[in-house]
Amino acid sequence: MMNKSRLEAFSDGVFAIVITLLILDVHVPKVPYDQLPQALLSLLPNVFSYALSFIIVGLYWISHHNMLLLIHRVDRPTLWINILLLLFVGFIPFPAALMAEYPLHTIPVVLYGCALLASNAIGYAAWLYAATNRRLLKPDVTDRRIRAMHISFLAVNISYVIAIGMAFVYVPASYAIFVFVIAIFVIPKPWDPPANEAREVQAGQAG
Amino acid sequence: MMNKSRLEAFSDGVFAIVITLLILDVHVPKVPYDQLPQALLSLLPNVFSYALSFIIVGLYWISHHNMLLLIHRVDRPTLWINILLLLFVGFIPFPAALMAEYPLHTIPVVLYGCALLASNAIGYAAWLYAATNRRLLKPDVTDRRIRAMHISFLAVNISYVIAIGMAFVYVPASYAIFVFVIAIFVIPKPWDPPANEAREVQAGQAG
Amino acid sequence: MMNKSRLEAFSDGVFAIVITLLILDVHVPKVPYDQLPQALLSLLPNVFSYALSFIIVGLYWISHHNMLLLIHRVDRPTLWINILLLLFVGFIPFPAALMAEYPLHTIPVVLYGCALLASNAIGYAAWLYAATNRRLLKPDVTDRRIRAMHISFLAVNISYVIAIGMAFVYVPASYAIFVFVIAIFVIPKPWDPPANEAREVQAGQAG
Amino acid sequence: MMNKSRLEAFSDGVFAIVITLLILDVHVPKVPYDQLPQALLSLLPNVFSYALSFIIVGLYWISHHNMLLLIHRVDRPTLWINILLLLFVGFIPFPAALMAEYPLHTIPVVLYGCALLASNAIGYAAWLYAATNRRLLKPDVTDRRIRAMHISFLAVNISYVIAIGMAFVYVPASYAIFVFVIAIFVIPKPWDPPANEAREVQAGQAG
Numbered sequence A, B, C, D: 001m002m003n004k005s006r007l008e009a010f011s012d013g014v015f016a017i018v019i020t021l022l023i024l025d026v027h028v029p030k031v032p033y034d035q036l037p038q039a040l041l042s043l044l045p046n047v048f049s050y051a052l053s054f055i056i057v058g059l060y061w062i063s064h065h066n067m068l069l070l071i072h073r074v075d076r077p078t079l080w081i082n083i084l085l086l087l088f089v090g091f092i093p094f095p096a097a098l099m100a101e102y103p104l105h106t107i108p109v110v111l112y113g114c115a116l117l118a119s120n121a122i123g124y125a126a127w128l129y130a131a132t133n134r135r136l137l138k139p140d141v142t143d144r145r146i147r148a149m150h151i152s153f154l155a156v157n158i159s160y161v162i163a164i165g166m167a168f169v170y171v172p173a174s175y176a177i178f179v180f181v182i183a184i185f186v187i188p189k190p191w192d193p194p195a196n197e198a199r200e201v202q203a204g205q206a207g
Helices: A004-025 A033-041 A044-070 A076-091 A093-101 A106-134 A143-166 A171-186 A199-206 B004-025 B033-041 B044-070 B076-091 B093-101 B106-134 B143-166 B171-186 B199-206 C004-025 C033-041 C044-070 C076-091 C093-101 C106-134 C143-166 C171-186 C199-206 D004-025 D033-041 D044-070 D076-091 D093-101 D106-134 D143-166 D171-186 D199-206
Strands: none
Touching: A004 A044, A004 A076, A004 A093, A004 B004, A004 B076, A004 B093, A004 C004, A033 B106, A044 A076, A044 A093, A044 A106, A044 A143, A044 A171, A044 B076, A076 A093, A076 A106, A076 C004, A076 C044, A093 A106, A093 C004, A106 A143, A106 A171, A106 C033, A143 A171, B004 B044, B004 B076, B004 B093, B004 D004, B004 D076, B004 D093, B033 D106, B044 B076, B044 B093, B044 B106, B044 B143, B044 B171, B044 D076, B076 B093, B076 B106, B093 B106, B106 B143, B106 B171, B143 B171, C004 C044, C004 C076, C004 C093, C004 D004, C044 C076, C044 C093, C044 C106, C044 C143, C044 C171, C076 C093, C076 C106, C076 D004, C076 D044, C093 C106, C093 D004, C106 C143, C106 C171, C106 D033, C143 C171, D004 D044, D004 D076, D004 D093, D044 D076, D044 D093, D044 D106, D044 D143, D044 D171, D076 D093, D076 D106, D093 D106, D106 D143, D106 D171, D143 D171
16 A cells, blocks of 8 residues: 555655755855955846745645645555656756856756756646546546646646747746746636645544 | 645745755865864854854744644645745855855845845735634634734844844844844743643544 | 654655755856856766666665555664664765766776665665564565565665676676666566555544 | 644654765765775765764654653743754764864864764753653653663763763774764663554554
C-alpha cells in the first residue's frame, strides 16, 4: 500500500527547500561601503528572479496540492511521475540564477522557460494519468472540474511555449508572460475549490 | 477544498529552512592558525546577526502558528497571502548577511528592518483578512483576543518603523529596538493562549 | 515508546533536503555572454549527475517508504540503523559533485558507487534486522514478500559491486549499470504493493 | 492552545536540515586528476567531522524525541526553550566546519565542544522545566525514568566539559570523548523506552 500522506510530506519538503534555496543566489556584495548602493542596484535582477521564481514554485505547490485533493489513492506510476516532477522543479534554481546573471539575454530566459514548461508538462502528465477513466480520482470529482484542469494545464503550457519563443525576439515580453501566468492563477475562477474546514473539524467528523 | 494542515506543513518547512540557512553566512576563515583568534573575533557580527535573525524568524513561526490556531479554515486568498508572507520571510537571510558584512552602517540595517517590517505587515494583512467579520475565525475566539492581535501587530510594525528611522541617526539604537521587540514577545501576556493537551489526548477525544 | 511517524517525518526531511541540495553543484558560469553556450555545454556532466542522483535518492526514499509499510513498530536499534542510513544518503551529494567534476575518471565513480552501495547495504541491514524472526513486521506480510525484498536488496548490491569494478575498466559501463538499476526499480513487479486508499479514507475507517 | 505536533514538525525540520547541510562543508577539490588522491586524503578530517556531527545531531534528535514522548503538553516557555535549543543546534555546522579546517588545534575543538555543551545544557533546562513538580509530564512517567533523564543529561554535560578541557592538553583525547558519548547513547540501557506500536495501531486504538 502506497501512502498518499507521505507522498505529500516528501513533496512539500522538496517544494519548501527549492523555494528557500532561491535566496542563496542573491550574494552579499563585498565592496567598500560607499560603493554599496551601486552594488545593491546591480542585484535587482537577482531580487526580481528570486521573487518571480518564489511565486512560480509556490504556484506549482498549490497546483500539486489541488491535484492531490482530487485524487483518492496513489500507485507506483504516480510515485515515479511525482519524482520526475520534483526533478524538474528542483532544477528551477539553476536557470533562475542564470537568468539573474544575464537578465536581458535569450539563452537563460529560454532555459528558464523550458524548466517551467517541463515542470508543468509533467504535472499535466500526472493529471492525464490520474484522470483517464477516472483511474485515481475521488468519485465526487465533477466532469466540469476535470475539463477545467485540462484547460488550465494547456493554457499554462501554451503560455510558456510563447514565452520561450518571445525570448528570441524581445526578452522583456517573456517576463511579461511569466508574470501574466501568475496573474491567471491568482484571479479566482468559478471552478475553484471552495474553502475548507480545518483539520480539527475533519478529525471530529471522522471520530 | 484547501487543507489547513498541508499549509502548516509547507510553512513549517520554509520557516525551518530559512532559520537553518542563516548559519551558512558564518564562513569558516581560511587563515594560518595563529591568526584564527583575530579572524573569529571579526566574525562576531555574523554570529550576532545569526542569533538575532534566528530568534526573530522563530518568533514569526510562533506568531504564524498562533494565528492559525485561531483560524478554522483556509481559502484561496489565504494561500496567496501565505505565499507572500513566506516570500518576505525567505528574503530575510539576504539583509541578515548584508548586516553582518556592514554591521555599523545605515543601509543594511534599513534593508533588514524593511524585510522584518514587510514580513510583519503581510502577517497583519493575513490577520485583517481572517478577522474581518470573523471570516475565517473559529467561533470561540473572543473579541478581546482579536483586539490583542491587532495591538500586537501594530506595536511590532511601529517598532520596526522606528528602528528603520533610527538607522539613519544611530545604528546601535536600531539593534536595541530589534532586541526589544523580541523581549515584548517573550514576556507572558494575559491574553496568551494557555498550554495545550498533547496530540495523543486530542486524538483520544476525537475518537 | 518510539514513534514510527516521527521517524518517517525526519527521514522524509533528510531525503527531501539531500535531493534538493544536489542542484547547488550546478554552478552558474561567470563568463561573457558570447561564451555562455560553451560554458553551459561543459555543465552537461553536472546536469547528468544531478538527474541520476536525484532519481537514485528518490528511489531510496521509495524503498525506505515501502519497507516501513511492512513494519509495524520501531525500536532503538531501528533508530540507529536509520541514522546510519541517512548518514550515507546524506553523503551522496559529495561524490555526485566529484563525479560531475571528473566525469570520465575512475576514482569519483568508485566513490559514488561505494556511497550507493553503503546506503543500500545499510538498508539491507535494516531489513535483515526487521525481518529476522519477523521481529518488527506486520503480521500480514507474506513470506513471498519477504523473499522478494531479500532478492531485491541483493540484486541491487551486486549491481553496485559490478559497477564499482567496471569503473576500473571502462567508466561508461558503470554509468550504464547505475541507469540499469533505476530501470529495474521502475518496471512493475508482481510483488509490488497494490495502490492505496487515501488518508481521508483511512481516517474514516479508523474512526 | 499550543500544538505539540507542530512543535515536533518544526524541530524535525530544523534537525533534518542541520544534519544535511553538514555535507556542504566537504568541498569538491579543483585539482588536476593526478593530484586527486592526495586532495581527497586531505579531506579526511572533513569526512570525519561530517560523520561525527551527523551522528551527534542525530543523537540530539533522538533525545528531543524521547523527551517529548514523556511530555503531554507544551506551553509558551517550552516553545522559547525549544527555539533556543534549535539556535544552538543550528550553530553546530560552523564549529564542525572549523574543526575540519584545523583538525588538530585547540580553538576549533573548544568551540565545537562548547556548541555541543550549550545544546545539551539547554536540553537539560527544557527537561528541568518540564519535570519540576511534573509540570508538563504525562502521568505515567515513573520517578525512576525522571531520575534516569537527570543522570543522562548530567553525564553528557560533564563529558563535554572534560572534552573541552582536554582540548587544551591533547586534542585527540577530546575526539575520543565525543565518540565515547555517542557509544553511551547507543548502548541499550534498562530504562530505555520499549518499542512502540505503529501509528496505524494507535489510530485504531484511539477510534
